[in-house]
Amino acid sequence: MLILHTSDWHLGRTLHGVDLHDHQAAFVDHLVELVRERGVQVVVVAGDVYDRAVPSVPSVRLLGQALRRLSELATVVVTPGNHDSAVRLGFAAELMRPGLHLRARVDELDGPVVVDDTDGPVAFYGVPYLDPDSVRHALADADSDGPLARSHEAVVGAAMRRIRADLATREGARSVVVAHAFVSGGAVSESERDIRVGGVDSVPSGVFDGVDYVALGHLHGAQRVGPVDARPTVRYSGSPLAFSFGERNHVKSSTLVTLDADGLATVETVPTPVPRPLVELTDTIGRLLDGRYDEHVEAWSRILVTDPVHPDRLYSRVRERFPNALAILHTPIGAVDAPALRAVTIETDPVEVAADFVAFASGADASAIELDIVRSAYEAARATEASA
Known part of the structure; x- marks a missing residue:
């Protein structure tokens, strides 16, 4: 199965006052053509599709066009990030066309989108950005004495326990987690919004153990995080455009992930169009x-x-x-x-x-x-x- 991993589109973003809308539209064209040419079966978008919770009308239209075009070619799974409003992004999830899945609700994170190929099923778990103050009560176990600790590690860890429990019931299924978080060891950029809560903003990569691939969003530089020989492979696709001069040396790209019958087979980065260096x-x-x-x-x-x-x-x-x-x-x-x-x-x-x-x-x-x-x-x- 060929999967396209992308994130952090930040539709509506400007660069020192320069409107990036046309360049973001060119990126969408590139993405659609890449899916068509390479025969991508699933597209995952790991959060921050918008730059702010209440996006502009042109940004809403561009996202609508992007999701329509992509879902005509492949299954699409989208999760919100810390810049998106999960409620606004997911308000019409039940009305979406077949093949388009907006995973914006905490109570849905252990209910995967299942896509089959010749090697069997692949379960895609969409984990929206988890703000500890908002979800530590909802994600607490029924037999716990109170809410989870006020930390990103606690709430993401609880989400992964639910995902692993569901995955255990799906014999032979391969798995992909699509999440928006800051994983320890990632290289940051100056254009990312601080998500620190209680003085801590990071999650150890080991929290994601038990799946085949983790498609992350939040950090704007494409990179792998965690030990080189660790399983699963945990990667950030990075943003498709540079949003600060601190990113001037980034090679902006999308990530093509191949799963075979045994799990992760290959990872390939495909450079995105550069409007201006x-x-x-x-x-x-x-x-x-x-x-x-x-x-x-x-x-x-x-x-x-x-x-x-x-x-x-x-x-x-x-x-x-x-x-x-x-x-x-x-x-x-x-x-x-x-x-x-x-x-x-x-x-x-x-x-x-x-x-x-x-x-x-x-x-x-x-x-x-x-x-x-x-x-x-x-x-x-x-x-x-x-x-x-």
Whole structure:
């Protein structure tokens, strides 16, 4: 059985103010074509299909089109992530077309979607994002003294116990868990939302023991987590697009998983379309503009200008050369030390305060001429006030 594992579409997301809708639509086209060309039988989407709980109308339409097109070619299993509203994403689950399964309810997580191939059945268990404060009562065992501990490990562990109990009744079935969680050891990115509860946000990979493959969502870099020789294989597919400059070196991809009669056989990553590369350039204003970085002119860029003194017309000059610069920062190297913080009182010389500000803002001491101008303006203001 060939399975396509994807997650973290974040429909509606922007990148430093740039609308990514068209690029996300191009990713959907790529995904549909990949399913068609490779003969994928099951598509799993492990959460964060939307970027926020109340998505925009264009994002809702794009998701509807994506699920319709994919479910015409394969069985589709979708679970919500921490960015999605499980209630809104799963409100019409009972009305969906055959082959499309939205697994958004906690009481359904041990009721799998079963898909057969020539080697027998495969049980797909959809585990929505489990917020400990919301589900630790519902997932507690009937004979327990109270709710589960307030941790991600406790609630995901309880969910997996229910899944293993159901799987034990399905002799010969292979199994895939589709979940949205932060598993210990995963490499994080700056664009992921913090899911820490009670100071802890991670789940040990061993919690997922007992199944053939774990299709994870949440972390935006494609990666395997847990021991290399561990079973099951636990993987993040990563996001299809970069959502921060911290992801500029990621190879964005989807994951093709093959199950044979004995369980997991192969894992293959397929790169997704890159709308524009992301680059970070760090140099002086002169070197940034002299042509040596021309290959990056069309990229989305974050530019760090290192001149010790704030260059004249910094932003307009950089943007003229790099029209797709999304962030321009002055990060001086060799600037004067920032003045020590001190209390400003009625006795403090205003000219000294102005000099401190110049040193802080420009990275260079105010010149004698500048200080003379400031002192003349201050003395003129005092004279005007005294004569009023």
